[in-house]
Amino acid sequence: MGLKKSIEELIKERPYVLFIPVLALVGFMYVYPISTLITETFSHGIEGIGLDNFAETFADGRFWDAVENSIIWTGGNMAVQLSVALGIAVLLNRKFKGRSISQTLILAPWIIPMAAAVVIWQWLLMPTIGFINQSMIELGIIASPIAFFSDPNLAMGTLIGINSWKYIPIGVVFVLAALRTIPEEVYEAASLDGAGSFRQFKDITFPMIGPRLWFVGIILFAWNFSSFDLIWLTTRGGPDVTGTTTLPVYIYRNMFVTFQRERAFVAGFIMMLVVLIFAIFYFRYMLGGEE
């Protein structure tokens, strides 16, 4: 009984000991990889701080393609997901039959594994026998099948579309949860004052869910910025080698396929810097309001 007693005492005096298990788990899996990432990045060049890896990576045109694609990918996905999620959430927040079930069912794409979503969309978008191409041909909308994944002009848009299909739903339910915090009376009062739907949205809804929208944005940014599975399992970063190569795909390819590890580490280091900047904003948001 002595041990149990002393554990109880320890918890009372130093409650943070309860964090040890989770921190041990995280530490074991994250500390070594992150320190390796940093040391390997600076491993070549003048002793102490080697910048040769940077020079080599920055001379690689594909690296800059990846940076550009990452910006397009993250920005495009964020724009689509936030705006469409907001629109759908406002729609599903209206009163209609089946509202509750719709608010739950819509989450289905987000719940399934990305690999499953990839199968589903590869099949729907197959060039010749896929549902979308076939029906458009039979309806006379197009004459020949569209190569959604291998047309250099379409691949990025196709993938942003599929990724948004998967992440809009979580955006919708997050925004819906935020909308639910606005009391019904506020709208009733606004209606009586003659404010139309758009005015109500602009002057009541948007300002009142603002802080929560930030939270949704933070989560979606992190997921979009680091997303890898979808791109890798559909285009492998192509067409034209780097058509849809974002930084995660660039890292993966250099690390596991072409074995140009230095490039992978440098690209990883750059991503890490973005994560650090992100973390500063993140903590500002999370801890700021509690002062």
Added chain:
Amino acid sequence: MREDSKTKKSLTYVFVSIVMILFIFPFYWTLVSAFKPERNLVLGSITLLPFEFTTSNFIEIFTATDPAKDVTLFLRNSFSVSIMVTVISIAVGILAAYAISDYLFKGRDFLRSSMLLVFLFPPILIASPLMYQLRGVFGWRDSLIGLALINSATVAPIAVWLISSFFENVPEAMRESAALDGASPLKILKDIIIPQSRSGIFAAAAFCFIYSWGDYLFASRFITTNRLSTVPVGLARYLGSQYIEWGGLSAATFITSLVVLIVFFPFVKKFLRGFMAAGTKGS
């Protein structure tokens, strides 16, 4: 009240239907394809109902002798990993969450926020050195337990995040009266906090389960044999093969999705409340 309310109402239904079709139809199409014979699919059958109904796709994937297509095995492996991840994450999650909800200590809010940040950290940045660490340093690969540990490191922090917000909802009075009765910290946790947060803990568990169920990156790098593949790895490999049997692949994909939908749907509302509550405290 408003004369346009009737048209407005029907417009709502129209838009809701369009939205729901956009998000749900792909599942329906997968299901229909799974019940069509393969020879119809290769010809490009786009009928919304299978006019030649067959269950052979399902029978085939569950009786596959080719280890690269053994869906039963993939499902079993995914179940093992996801259940281990869930148990580990909930166990360590409850402890840390209890510190957050019941004690004031320096750095508490920082620690809590860090938990979500770890969960959001790009997995690709740790994937490769982590594989080196586990294989090179510990000689460890091709182990479902190992894969579960890797995933737990990502998932346990979000369990802390979720569970702490449920623990905070337990009425203060219950804690105080127990403390007055002389109950020790662990006894309060076991007899009051956990039983009062049961549905929240289940919601967190369901999320841990579906999240590790979906892992592709770690599973594909850490597991190298067919025998230990999880479902996402199996699906990806199937998708990359020379000749794809879309009927069988659709059936496998539908079952894979159905498992997580059944696990998670009952807890959607609860999960959202927990996830958002902790994230919008300051606002």
